[in-house]
Structure formats: structure tokens, C-alpha cells
Amino acid sequence: MLAKPSESCNTVEVYGNDIPGLLGEVEAAETALREAAARDTEAAHGEAAYFDAVIKADQKIEPRDWMPDSYRKTLIRQIAQHAHSEIIGMQPEGNWISRAPTLKRKAILLAKVQDEAGHGLYLYAAAETLGVSRDELVELLLAGRQKYSSIFNYPTLTWADVGAIGWLVDGAAIVNQVPLCRCSYGPYARAMIRICKEESFHQRQGFEILHTLSHGTEAQRAMAQGAVDRWWYPSLAMFGPPDADSTHSAQSMAWKIKRFSNDELRQRFVDMCVQQAGVLGLTLPDPDLRWNEERQAYDYTQPDYDELMRVIKGDGPCNRQRMAHRRRSHDEGAWVREAAAAYAKKRAADA
Amino acid sequence: MPDNDWPLWEVFVRPRRGLSHGHVGSLHAPDATMALRNARDLYTRRQEGVSIWVVPAAEITASSPDEKDAFFDPAADKVYRHPTFYDVPEGTQHL
Ligand SMILES: [Fe+2]
Ligand SMILES: [Fe+2]
Numbered sequence: 001m002l003a004k005p006s007e008s009c010n011t012v013e014v015y016g017n018d019i020p021g022l023l024g025e026v027e028a029a030e031t032a033l034r035e036a037a038a039r040d041t042e043a044a045h046g047e048a049a050y051f052d053a054v055i056k057a058d059q060k061i062e063p064r065d066w067m068p069d070s071y072r073k074t075l076i077r078q079i080a081q082h083a084h085s086e087i088i089g090m091q092p093e094g095n096w097i098s099r100a101p102t103l104k105r106k107a108i109l110l111a112k113v114q115d116e117a118g119h120g121l122y123l124y125a126a127a128e129t130l131g132v133s134r135d136e137l138v139e140l141l142l143a144g145r146q147k148y149s150s151i152f153n154y155p156t157l158t159w160a161d162v163g164a165i166g167w168l169v170d171g172a173a174i175v176n177q178v179p180l181c182r183c184s185y186g187p188y189a190r191a192m193i194r195i196c197k198e199e200s201f202h203q204r205q206g207f208e209i210l211h212t213l214s215h216g217t218e219a220q221r222a223m224a225q226g227a228v229d230r231w232w233y234p235s236l237a238m239f240g241p242p243d244a245d246s247t248h249s250a251q252s253m254a255w256k257i258k259r260f261s262n263d264e265l266r267q268r269f270v271d272m273c274v275q276q277a278g279v280l281g282l283t284l285p286d287p288d289l290r291w292n293e294e295r296q297a298y299d300y301t302q303p304d305y306d307e308l309m310r311v312i313k314g315d316g317p318c319n320r321q322r323m324a325h326r327r328r329s330h331d332e333g334a335w336v337r338e339a340a341a342a343y344a345k346k347r348a349a350d351a
Numbered sequence: 352m353p354d355n356d357w358p359l360w361e362v363f364v365r366p367r368r369g370l371s372h373g374h375v376g377s378l379h380a381p382d383a384t385m386a387l388r389n390a391r392d393l394y395t396r397r398q399e400g401v402s403i404w405v406v407p408a409a410e411i412t413a414s415s416p417d418e419k420d421a422f423f424d425p426a427a428d429k430v431y432r433h434p435t436f437y438d439v440p441e442g443t444q445h446l
Contacts, residue, residue, distance in 0.1 A: 050419065064417060118393055125377045128359070134379065341356035344381035
């Protein structure tokens with residue numbers, strides 16, 4: 001069952017955003033389904049029938065429930081990839097921590113990057129409930145056998161990129177992730193609720209950076225515009241290939257791991273950003289962006305999906321650098337892990 | 352991998368005085384002291400709690416390998432445990 005943010009933790013005031021409102025809707029949607037579910041699942045006989053009934057009734061599958069192997073594998077792949085993205089995602093912004101323009105900005109950026117590490121850990125913990133170990137997953141990442149989001153293979157060239165990442169990349173992540181709060185696998189859904197609450201601070205701090213720059217000197221405004229120009233299409237590509245080419249979508253939708261298609265989420269993101277870009281006084285780099293009265297949505301230019309595929313395959317601007325950095329810091333941290341384990345062993349022996 | 356020496360801990364947080372500790376997730380740590388510190392950094396970065404418990408995951412005894420089980424069935428036919436089971440004569444107050 002979903003935790004109601006207002007009751008289960010005292011954080012509504014702290015987060016100070018509209019995500020708790022969204023989560024309230026999530027909770028309302030689930031309450032309505034819960035009662036109907038009780039009837040259907042009671043009637044189901046056999047493991048597979050019970051699993052199907054739980055999914056059909058929009059209930060949660062929990063770790064020790066029976067589940068199809070392919071459901072387990074799909075979740076492990078998706079949650080691991082998501083966790084790796086949070087961890088690798090610390091690098092582009094970490095690049096600017098020592099060069100943030102003020103102490104305040106530095107403190108905020110540190111807190112944000114620390115949150116991303118936290119997101120990675122929530123997600124590894126959720127994946128472990130499916131029977132893999134975090135070590136295995138980290139090994140798969142380091143060996144290049146599991147992916148992370150292609151967006152983090154782009155460089156952060158200026159301070160404004162930190163703003164653009166917060167506004168666009170974290171913004172796109174939120175659009176992707178809010179529906180995951182209703183994912184059929186309990187531990188993943190619960191991790192996503194925590195993550196979504198924290199993401200909206202990330203998005204706002206990015207927006208504020210851009211707003212400050214776009215209302216500063218001409219050079220600052222140009223820097224903000226340049227960052228938006230560079231991050232817009234890679235952010236659109238974060239939603240994945242167009243629906244027609246999306247290989248895993250149909251099954252994930254049937255299992256209610258996924259709730260909306262790539263193109264639906266991408267459209268939602270575009271529609272949100274247009275208004276916000278107006279407030280920033282910046283333009284989105286798409287000459288064909290215009291309101292479509294009939295569709296009640298913006299028409300927009302698709303990102304370059306061939307580029308997306310190239311970056312996923314390893315040929316983005318920073319793929320090698322990101323992986324080399326991750327491997328190096330993993331190796332350089334080995335002595336800390338070993339020392340802590342040795343100390344624990346010694347203490348246990350003394351006791 | 353040295354991490355293999357780090358057991359899994361389940362983390363419980365009391366959100367504020369007057370509420371029970373609730374399960375928030377898990378983490379790896381070499382010992383209980385580090386598990387507490389990691390839990391603070393991971394699960395209470397925004398004052399989500401006033402108290403934390405960490406429990407070695409291996410020490411938890413769970414009711415059954417299934418979340419749906421005959422174990423809980425005996426409670427199903429004891430509707431008389433709920434106040435709504437009883438007819439209250441019209442006009443009764445404060446009952
Ligand atoms: Fe994140
Ligand atoms: Fe974020």
C-alpha cells in the first residue's frame with residue numbers, strides 16, 4: 001500500500017512542492033481499486049492466477065509472492081538500469097561542485113548530488129528484494145553489461161548546464177517517474193515515491209539557476225540559452241524510442257510496471273516546458289514548436305533517435321569518461337570497504 | 352568482492368513522537384553502528400524521523416513465504432471482533 005505523504009512522514013512542509021499533491025491523487029486512485037481487488041484475488045486459485053488477479057486489480061506484488069520469471073527479470077533490468085543512472089548521474093553535476101559560483105549554490109548542489117546517490121541506493125535495495133545482490137549489479141555496470149540513462153553521457157560545459165540539467169533532465173525524470181509510483185511491484189513503487197518527493201527540489205533549483213542567469217547580464221543570459229539549446233533534445237530522448245520502435249513496452253504495460261507510453265510521456269513533458277520556458281524568458285530550440293488546437297497539445301520536432309541509439313551503444317560524448325571515472329572511484333574506495341569489514345569482524349570477535 | 356562481508360539491514364524510522372517506527376527500506380553496512388549512520392544519511396536527510404532502528408535482515412522471522420496464506424484465514428470468520436458486527440438499539444447514545 002502506498003504511504004500517504006501527509007501521514008507517514010513529516011516531510012510535506014519540508015519538500016514544499018506539488019509532488020505530494022500528485023501523490024495524493026495516486027493514493028486516491030489506489031484506494032478505489034483496493035476494495036474491488038479484495039474480491040477478485042480471493043476467488044483466484046493457483047499461483048499464476050493469483051498473480052494475474054493482483055495485477056488486474058491494481059494491487060501490489062510483494063517480494064515473496066510468486067511471480068513469472070520474465071516479470072522478475074524485467075524488473076531487475078529496469079530497476080538496476082535506473083539505479084545505475086542515479087549513480088552515474090552524479091558525475092555531470094559533480095563536475096561543477098568545486099566551481100559553483102557561490103557558497104549557497106555549492107551547498108545546494110552538494111545536497112542534490114547526495115540525493116542522487118540516495119536514489120541509487122533506494123533502487124539497489126528495491127532490486128535486491130528480487131533476489132539479486134547489489135554487488136552483482138555493480139559488477140554488471142562496471143563490466144558494461146548493464147546500461148544507464150544515455151543523458152548522462154553529455155558534458156556539462158558551463159555553470160548554466162547545471163541549471164538546464166535540474167530543469168530539463170530532472171524535469172523529464174519526474175514525468176517518467178511519477179507514474180512509476182503506481183508500478184505493480186511494491187518495493188519499486190515505494191522507492192519511487194521517496195525519489196519523486198526529492199526530485200522536485202532538484203527541478204526547482206535548476207529552474208532558479210536558469211532564471212537568475214536569464215535575468216542577469218547579456219553574457220549570462222546567452223549562457224543560459226546555450227545550455228537549454230544543448231540539453232533540450234537529449235532530454236526529449238530520455239523518454240526512449242518512439243512507441244512504434246519500443247521493444248519492451250507492451251508487456252510492461254500489461255504488467256502495470258509502465259503506465260504510459262514513451263510518446264505520451266514525452267508529449268506531457270513538452271507541454272509543461274513550453275510555459276516554463278516563457279517564464280524563464282528563454283526559447284526552446286525548435287522552430288516547429290507550436291500549439292495544435294485540435295490535439296490540445298504542442299507539435300514539436302522529435303529528437304534524433306539515431307543519435308540516441310549511438311549514445312546508448314557507447315558512442316556518446318562522455319561514455320568512456322563516465323565509465324572510467326566510476327571504475328576508478330570504485331577501485332579507490334575498496335580499501336574503505338575492506339577496512340570497515342575488518343573492523344566489524346574484529347569487534348564481533350572481541351564481543 | 353569485499354562488500355559481500357557487509358550484511359543487509361532493514362531500517363525502521365519513527366517519523367515523530369507518538370508514532371510507531373515504520374519500515375522504510377534496507378541498506379548494507381559492516382556493523383550496527385555504521386548501519387545506523389548510513390540509515391541516517393540515506394533515510395532521514397529531510398528530518399523524516401526522530402528515531403531509527405536497524406535490524407539485521409537475516410534476524411527477521413517472517414510469517415510465511417507467501418503474503419497470502421492460510422496462516423491468516425482463522426481471522427476471516429471472526430466478524431464478531433469488529434464493533435460493526437453488533438446491532439445497536441435505536442436511541443442508544445455513547446456506545
Ligand atoms: Fe534522482
Ligand atoms: Fe534528481
